[in-house]
Amino acid sequence: MIGSSLDILILGHNYAPEPIGIGPCTAGMAEALAESGHRVRVICGQPCYPAWKIDPAYRGILPRRSRESGVSVLRLPLYVPAVPRGWPRAAHHLCFALLAAAALIAVLLLRRRPDIVVAIAPSFLSTIVARLFGWAARRPVWVHVQDFELDMASATGQLSIADHPLMRRLQRLGRRGNRVSSISPAMCDKLVASGNDPRRVIEFRNWANPAVEPLTEASPCRAQWRINEPSIALYSGNIAAKQGIPIIIEAAKLLAARRDLLFVICGDGPERERLEHLAAGCENVRIFGLQPMARLGDLLGLATIHLLPQIGGAADLVLPSKLPNMLASGRPIVATAAQGTGLAEEIGAGGLTTPPSDALAFAAAIERLLDDAPLRAACEQAAKERAASRWSKAAILADLERELRLLHAEWRALPSWRRSLPMPRLGLLAE
Template structure:
């Protein structure tokens, strides 16, 4: 792609959202600009993970330039308690307001490729309309399989007509794209199962922010501020929602309540936080804190003796949690819940311990084992740091993604396109 071929990127989540999909969409847009590609992003109002609009971002459509990226903010519905129907309305409202914004941006820029970030799949028809009207290629990037995840987490009844219809619509939408990318080999295989031609499927994984992996980070300020003393910390930091299955952390804390050398620290926001706080009442070895600012994340990650990464049983191959990359980069072992052979299990094995989903006893035993075997924990941590650099390096992954988008925008295959393709 020459520097004159613009890219239109459609995705509800964008900076300044600190976690989830937003940082990766932002990183891709900024990398495209650094490579000389004009980029316009059709984003929503920032709301995640608190599920409320950030101060200063209300109102109607707003245009700005952010770090060289043209950003159009669209108004949309933000539910305080994002259940199944409310979440659908939330995403549908963004798709409706994104359509006129995307058409106007495309009229001005004449993009060569339209990239849609899913979630939300409801935005893909917006991208399809724009791509067909302006002769652009359509690229869909799947961060997680939202329909499958909604059924796995109980947000919608998998036996009803609506999810069956949604899965059919999803197949139609995905097969309409010129390229479909996703973030792990297992998720690539799932795309093929959903009917996407293998030659159109590309792996484009998320990356670790190695700025969070500073060797001089200690976490001592947190120890002082949170009165942790010299206790070992089992840490979870991120979104607190259904698919995380974070309740298992509280169960493990209850099982290990007699260990005075251990405290479970949970930092995050999300729809399930209030319920989690209720479950933790009376436990002296659990602390809940707000999501920490980006400039302090390196110290937060360094605070951990072990990182915790729970997932519910049916979500392990629907999404590869983005937080894993930074956990590995911190050089600390990970305890994850995942079935053998799933994408999450494959990424963690050798850099931590994997236990069966929902098995609180095994989860607690794994945490205790790493505390009681520091040499093994250190070896896992060293492998984790190496893995973050070799598998999750930001510069290399972003460059391959940018090159692949460039190849399709030129209306021809390129060597990097082949390198990324799912096999």
């Protein structure tokens, strides 16, 4: 550890033990900072993703404190809708934001102000709360945007007022901070386009799990699941509207005549029941539940080809957290992403991209990789190289710590009267 330790407060809806998505990323960040000697506090919700059901081990109506891997964690009780769409989903985020506001008021009253606040979006409601706290506590706020939730809600038709001017202004407020970061160059460009000073915008990626590496022998999942087909097209992760996963079932039907290919889907989420209905009668499709994190390497090593569907318009709104691990497994990817989008650029030579919603092109790309061994080998090599050069956990987290120290030093160098952003005006006026 270089320099003095910092007191860092992280406010984020999702946290471990959620197995996929934002939770493992926030937990990995918090634990790495604690391991580097910093005092790290986390305010989060009860684990409920991706099943949208509160983990039975964490149910209750009272906040719960714990010490986890050197991190002080405060879990807030949540309203979790059975169907996470529209107003119930908005109420879910509002519930967390209000309870987080109460928790932060307690931090102020107890005079336990941190050196830096890191707020994770989504939800922009809670990042606005973090900004208000930073203003009141006179502390710098780092806003980290994992996805653009209103844009995604608009793209998927999940919230009818997502395009309302007031909602857009609120989201802009939730994307401002003394530092603002996101997980890909395209998403950072979007932050700049929304009015952020480019000097404040940082690229802070998610990372590949260090335990994931190319398997040199058959995955144990083959024997456990009694899979005999030589080739596997694998999707693993959240099963929700933004993934556009029905295209996998369409491709499976188009390639049903291939007896050497099995489509395997492992995951959970609000669209799983619909997906199972669509797959009924498809003998070349098997669906399993989300697998434990300890089995991630074996699961990803099962793939001959990874599948990464996304709906049209989503490619620059979120960079799937599963992508780094797909690349690290050394298997090629077939993704639905238009050329020129951030997702297509990130995959690069590590796979093939096809237009969103074009099942024929998606199926053709899968078949091309299966039948062209030299192309598949070239994609595998490119995937491994990209994972090593762009998605190293140690390098990414070292950069984060350096930027946090720089922000803290810049903040302390300011005159006391300048140590805050303008107070958020809650979207009633554009900033």
